[in-house]
Amino acid sequence: MLSKNKLKLIQSLNHKKGREKENCFLAEGDKIVTEALKSNFHVDSLLSTSEFINSHSLLCKKTCKPIEVTKKEIQSASLLQSPQNALAIIHIPEESFSVSALNNQFSLALDSVQDPGNLGTIIRIADWFGISHIICSTDTTDCFSPKVIQASMGAIFRVKIHYFDLESILEEIKKLKISVFGTFLEGENIFTSSLPSSGILVMGNEGNGISKGISHYIDKKLTIPSFGNSGTESLNVAIATAICCSEFKRRIIVKSTPKNQINKYNIM
């Protein structure tokens, strides 16, 4: 049964203040809760229907004892339009982070990304492309808000997200001689530019792009070229992130593919 206290707790986790107070966040929906149970995150409570418990019995045993609730009870607590069979309260992990973890890696940094859907999508993209770390400026939207968790589709449990004063951390990153890239409307064409297989790529705010303070730290400004007479002035930040990550990672694939196996269209 869903107690009144639990319901209150769940509702408080919709807000950053509540999450900070409880040091917990919410994962909703069968797929995302399953990913949470599979991960190293500490599950505080799992509320699920008997249906979910039966079909995920091994996973449920691994964690805390699930609280069996009805679909109606989940609905009363859920933020989702079509609530499913499971909802979990999860501890926000305490992570120690040293900049040296970014050595010989390709990582992302976000300068004030505001939209939770964008942040969640960027986390999902990072996971797809094997990117382990995302550094967020302190004013980037909270990665543990329900909308981010939903959009990340479970990738939040694999990609490590760190919040820092971006200028200070870029200062440290540059001391380690890690190359810093950033996307701008006026930059070098990413498709014909030299790109190493490691470094950190900064993506900017939805409306304003990369801030002036941060742009000083960029070693190479990159642009995704537009085609034809496009009237579209910019791409959505998650879309631009996807294209850039794809291009950085493509180079790695192409470099590791024997030349005779690469089609001439690719290398021309």
Place this chain on the structure above:
Amino acid sequence: MLSKNKLKLIQSLNHKKGREKENCFLAEGDKIVTEALKSNFHVDSLLSTSEFINSHSLLCKKTCKPIEVTKKEIQSASLLQSPQNALAIIHIPEESFSVSALNNQFSLALDSVQDPGNLGTIIRIADWFGISHIICSTDTTDCFSPKVIQASMGAIFRVKIHYFDLESILEEIKKLKISVFGTFLEGENIFTSSLPSSGILVMGNEGNGISKGISHYIDKKLTIPSFGNSGTESLNVAIATAICCSEFKRRIIVKSTPKNQINKYNIM
């Protein structure tokens, strides 16, 4: 002043039935309305604050006489969380379309894309990459719904969207010897695969990908490879569209760039 009848009309345009009855759709927000006024679309009514009329006087003169309203009146009619200074009722264009328009072009086809945000984002991506035509299956979400218009950021006024029975139109497309590509979880690595500079790329439904019936028409199945031990099973359809369009278009740039200007990392 915003009359009761106009308000009723505007509200009816939030629903497909209303749009079909009135043969009109809604454009909201300063940026999108400006794009509408610049386009060849026929503006039925423009409701805007005196501020918008003054700062866009030439554009406003070009179209119908704007109806001056207060910000509060716009708010009462608007679907946006933070309504702006303009709102336009626009005629749905009557377009004749012949499949031969797809000759020597790179185009997109959507097989039952359901989310309006995804469709709008795909239209914006198409505009960025100079793609003129998107063919949608009849069960793809309506491109004139307010959420699609918002997400397209004005690209809806430039990219041509056509709704057809996808199997029948692919039949015709194949008769013209236009290559048909599609993205699948199991396909050829798009980064090392041979890609021509023209053809049509089919993108599938958010949950189920490309349907069985449509997959018969695909000449080459493509995959965006994942990296590392990614637990993410798939990419969002708009993200996948962006990466694929980027890769098709990248080849064109690289082919047209003199060899000595392409960095060795790019051609390796």
